[in-house]
Amino acid sequence: MLDTHPTPLARPARATPGPGHVAAVQVTNLSKSYGAVRAVDGLTMRIEPGEIAAVLGPNGAGKSTANEAILGLLQPDAGSVEVFGLDPRAAVRAGRVGAMLQSGALLADARVIDVLRLMAGLHANPLPLAEVVGRADLGAFLTTRTDRLSGGQAQRLRYALALLPDPDLLLLDEPTVGMDVETRRGFWRSMREFAAAGRTVLFATHYLEEADDVADRIVVLAGGRVVAEGTGDEIRSRVAGRTIALAALDATELDATVLDATDLARLPAVAAVERVGSRWHLHSTDSDRTLRELLRDERVYDVEVTAARLEDAFLALTAPPDTQQGATP
Numbered sequence: 137m138l139d140t141h142p143t144p145l146a147r148p149a150r151a152t153p154g155p156g157h158v159a160a161v162q163v164t165n166l167s168k169s170y171g172a173v174r175a176v177d178g179l180t181m182r183i184e185p186g187e188i189a190a191v192l193g194p195n196g197a198g199k200s201t202a203n204e205a206i207l208g209l210l211q212p213d214a215g216s217v218e219v220f221g222l223d224p225r226a227a228v229r230a231g232r233v234g235a236m237l238q239s240g241a242l243l244a245d246a247r248v249i250d251v252l253r254l255m256a257g258l259h260a261n262p263l264p265l266a267e268v269v270g271r272a273d274l275g276a277f278l279t280t281r282t283d284r285l286s287g288g289q290a291q292r293l294r295y296a297l298a299l300l301p302d303p304d305l306l307l308l309d310e311p312t313v314g315m316d317v318e319t320r321r322g323f324w325r326s327m328r329e330f331a332a333a334g335r336t337v338l339f340a341t342h343y344l345e346e347a348d349d350v351a352d353r354i355v356v357l358a359g360g361r362v363v364a365e366g367t368g369d370e371i372r373s374r375v376a377g378r379t380i381a382l383a384a385l386d387a388t389e390l391d392a393t394v395l396d397a398t399d400l401a402r403l404p405a406v407a408a409v410e411r412v413g414s415r416w417h418l419h420s421t422d423s424d425r426t427l428r429e430l431l432r433d434e435r436v437y438d439v440e441v442t443a444a445r446l447e448d449a450f451l452a453l454t455a456p457p458d459t460q461q462g463a464t465p
């Protein structure tokens with residue numbers, strides 16, 4: 137039986153990149169269409185060795201297509217992809233890439249331990265099974281059949297399979313879908329430890345907080361292209377302005393009319409007005425101007441001003457071009 141709580145094996149840190157080094161992932165002018173749909177449209181991005189990078193984008197932005205190209209699973213119409221300077225298929229064959237895909241089918245009718253043993257046999261230098269099981273926290277499910285695993289447990293098995301080749305690059309497509317909060321936390325802790333020795337991690341996600349918390353750098357895709365990249369703070373700062381939250385007295389408390397969205401939208405520099413519970417949120421491109429006018433209104437109280445959230449930036453950056461507001465190029 138496996139010791140399922142192993143001390144992770146110490147291994148030397150991987151080399152820190154020097155000048156002129158080879159990128160972990162270099163995607164250059166990549167395009168791929170399906171009929172009339174341009175899934176990826178001139179995509180260029182570079183992921184450095186040792187980086188933890190998140191790819192964010194709305195549905196259909198091209199994240200999975202880019203992942204498939206990085207794994208050598210599709211033939212691009214134009215452009216190129218290199219993984220550690222190699223053709224993606226050569227990098228995968230050399231065991232340098234571990235992938236966890238959304239659709240990754242698991243061998244049916246087999247126990248978790250059998251799947252792991254079978255797959256370990258396909259790699260030249262697999263990580264010890266005990267370490268993989270410990271890192272993916274699969275100890276309690278080793279004899280469970282794959283078709284009996286919950287969504288979150290199946291994701292952990294996919295993660296274990298991605299770790300097996302002891303890869304230099306982990307490519308994760310929405311890895312925490314189906315995981316509960318505790319499992320998700322444990323997953324990222326394990327992934328960070330795994331990456332700490334200089335491995336590269338590239339993950340696609342819809343969870344903005346996750347990208348912000350875990351990634352060194354976020355790449356935002358929309359329409360098959362990069363529309364922004366940087367740290368969470370850098371991306372937030374791309375959206376000009378602030379959110380002003382406020383409460384308003386209702387008409388019965390004052391001899392006055394009710395403050396409504398039209399009044400608020402008329403204030404200087406207000407780009408958007410949103411009702412959130414009992415409060416109003418104003419997105420302002422110049423909060424000083426908005427506040428000067430807003431505070432003259434005696435119906436307004438409990439005013440808070442905050443920097444734009446990553447979510448605001450994401451929505452502004454990925455909105456179709458004719459509806460974009462507030463994002464600076």
Ligand SMILES: Nc1ncnc2c1ncn2[C@@H]1O[C@H](COP(=O)(O)OP(=O)(O)OP(=O)(O)O)[C@@H](O)[C@H]1O
Pocket residue numbers: 170173174175176193194195196197198199200201202
């Ligand atoms: N095999 C395919 N055949 C036809 N169309 C495809 C195929 N794969 C992707 N597409 C289309 O290409 C576009 C990009 O899809 P892709 O799956 O790469 O986006 P995504 O960012 O991963 O989306 P999601 O967040 O929904 O997973 C979409 O419009 C999708 O419908």
